[in-house]
Structure formats: C-alpha cells, structure tokens
Amino acid sequence: MSNCLHLAIPAGDLEKAKVFYCDVLGCKTGNSEDGHWIDIDFWGNELTLHESTERLPSVRHEVDMGTVSVPHFGVHMSEDEFQALKKRIESAGLPYLDKPYRRFKDTEFEQETFFIEDPNGNVLEMKTMTNPEVLFRTTK
Incomplete structure (x- = not known):
C-alpha cells in the first residue's frame, strides 16, 4: 500500500458515515478509535472519517x-x-x-x-x- 493518498475529513455521525461508505459505496473499514475516527479503504487510499459537528464549506x-x-x-x-x-x-x-x-x-x-x-x-x-x-x- 505504498504511495496511497491519506485524506481526513469531518464526517458528522460516524455510524451514518460508515453505512454510506461501506454499505452503499462498498468500501471496507480499517483502524478506528470509537467515537472519534474510523479509517476507510477508499479504493486503496486511506480516508479517515472524523466524528464532527462541522461541515466543510463548498x-x-x-x-x-x-x-x-x-x-x-x-x-x-x-x-x-x-x-x-x-x-x-x-x-x-x-x-x-x-x-x-x-x-x-x-x-x-x-x-x-x-x-x-x-x-x-x-x-x-x-x-x-x-x-x-x-x-x-x-x-x-
């Protein structure tokens, strides 16, 4: 898994985010810290979802x-x-x-x-x- 991209984002409710990324998109989970963050195998890249109350502006x-x-x-x-x-x-x-x-x-x-x-x-x-x-x- 060399040269993979790591991206950490505010994810809101981690359980809702996990359902979206794993059940809908088909990704797998990796390491995590309960209530704080979870790593997602995002097509060979490390996407870290952080429990949050904020959203990124777009x-x-x-x-x-x-x-x-x-x-x-x-x-x-x-x-x-x-x-x-x-x-x-x-x-x-x-x-x-x-x-x-x-x-x-x-x-x-x-x-x-x-x-x-x-x-x-x-x-x-x-x-x-x-x-x-x-x-x-x-x-x-």
Whole structure:
C-alpha cells in the first residue's frame, strides 16, 4: 500500500458515515478509535472519517459541464466498477448532486463522471475514463 493518498475529513455521525461508505459505496473499514475516527479503504487510499459537528464549506466552480462543487474528492475506477457503483447508489435511493455525465466526448480524455454527497455534505466525484492510460498526459 505504498504511495496511497491519506485524506481526513469531518464526517458528522460516524455510524451514518460508515453505512454510506461501506454499505452503499462498498468500501471496507480499517483502524478506528470509537467515537472519534474510523479509517476507510477508499479504493486503496486511506480516508479517515472524523466524528464532527462541522461541515466543510463548498462553492461551485465553472467547468465544461456547468458548475461543480469544490472541494471534492473521489476515485477513477474501471467501467464495470463505475456502473456497479451507480446501481448501488440508485438502489439506495441516494440523489446525485450532479447526475452522471459524459465529458470530453470523442477525445482520448473521454470520461463519465457524477457527483454525490456523503451524509455530512462532503462531495465525491466518481469517474471512469475510456482511456485511463492518458490520465496525466497533457493536451498541449
């Protein structure tokens, strides 16, 4: 698990957050301190959810698909994983903050993406790329 990202966020009620991240998104738990924090295996990255009363503020920024919430975080996943995740979200009756959308159509950077909120209002962008090998290639 070298070079994994670690991100700690305010999660509100840890039990609600755990249901969202594990039961809906399909993540697994790791280390924890009861009533304080819990580590989530977020597709090979360490997401630490902290019990909290505060929420992170967010604003909307202009991008090609309209406006998106910032800050946000998420993962790139295979097409199969992405479609399975969409089904789990829809089966759970969770609303999309920004519905699934295909970006950069007919380019090497084509991707499908959507935005959701966790129970504490943290924004997640989940995506799948048609050609993931070009992720860090520049267009210039």
